[in-house]
Amino acid sequence: MERETITAGDLVLRPFVVNDIPWVHDVSLDPAVQRFLQIPLPYRRSDAEFFVREMAIAAWDRRQRAEFVVTSAGDGTRLGRVGLGLDGSGAAQIGYWMDPAARGRGVATVSVRALCRWAFDRLALGLVEWRAEVGNVASRRVAEKAGFRLEATLRQRLVHRGVRVDAWVGSMLPSELTSPPARPTRPASGD
Numbered sequence: 235m236e237r238e239t240i241t242a243g244d245l246v247l248r249p250f251v252v253n254d255i256p257w258v259h260d261v262s263l264d265p266a267v268q269r270f271l272q273i274p275l276p277y278r279r280s281d282a283e284f285f286v287r288e289m290a291i292a293a294w295d296r297r298q299r300a301e302f303v304v305t306s307a308g309d310g311t312r313l314g315r316v317g318l319g320l321d322g323s324g325a326a327q328i329g330y331w332m333d334p335a336a337r338g339r340g341v342a343t344v345s346v347r348a349l350c351r352w353a354f355d356r357l358a359l360g361l362v363e364w365r366a367e368v369g370n371v372a373s374r375r376v377a378e379k380a381g382f383r384l385e386a387t388l389r390q391r392l393v394h395r396g397v398r399v400d401a402w403v404g405s406m407l408p409s410e411l412t413s414p415p416a417r418p419t420r421p422a423s424g425d
């Protein structure tokens with residue numbers, strides 16, 4: 235599968251490169267990322283290297299994942315990450331995190347919509363699923379604003395640091411991504 239770039243308003247979603255490793259490390263030290271993502275703790279530089287080299291670059295080449303760095307179209311600033319885990323049968327599970335400096339501007343919502351649109355158009359997926367630990371209201375709000383339909387609360391369906399926790403699950407079908415995506419709020423000058 236060719237690695238591709240997606241443009242969405244003021245955003246460009248591009249494939250990962252090894253130069254992204256220090257930034258992935260920095261963002262992965264953020265408390266909200268550590269609270270809600272299934273990542274190693276303590277999070278080391280080698281973990282970021284594994285994510286970029288194996289989960290973003292090699293897994294794309296194996297058609298297992300499609301991971302993107304969300305950047306500003308203007309100056310290429312890294313804003314966040316959105317990605318899909320492909321199940322091989324026409325569905326995928328979405329994941330995302332934003333750089334703390336880029337949160338609260340609608341970037342996640344626009345990026346998630348753009349990724350879903352790309353997945354339906356270019357990968358011909360029939361469904362994208364979203365799951366989050368119950369209580370991750372920011373993730374849920376992004377998913378719902380992007381167009382996911384909340385389906386259920388699954389009991390004890392995620393394992394977080396060895397502890398089973400309840401999960402919200404939602405999904406989006408191609409026919410549900412009809413209206414144009416909202417434009418992201420422009421970054422404040424100086425960002």
Ligand SMILES: CC(C)(COP(=O)(O)OP(=O)(O)OC[C@H]1O[C@@H](n2cnc3c(N)ncnc32)[C@H](O)[C@@H]1OP(=O)(O)O)[C@@H](O)C(=O)NCCC(=O)NCCS
Binds near residue numbers: 333342365372379
């Ligand atoms: C979830 C996350 C990606 C949201 O990023 P973001 O860029 O701030 O999201 P947006 O700006 O697109 O916000 C979308 C909506 O979520 C709301 N939101 C964002 N953070 C919130 C929070 N902590 N609590 C409640 N609502 C929140 C926003 O207000 C907005 O809703 P509104 O337009 O009605 O006000 C970001 O908080 C993050 O990286 N969290 C840590 C990683 C994570 O949990 N990822 C998801 C794993 S399933």
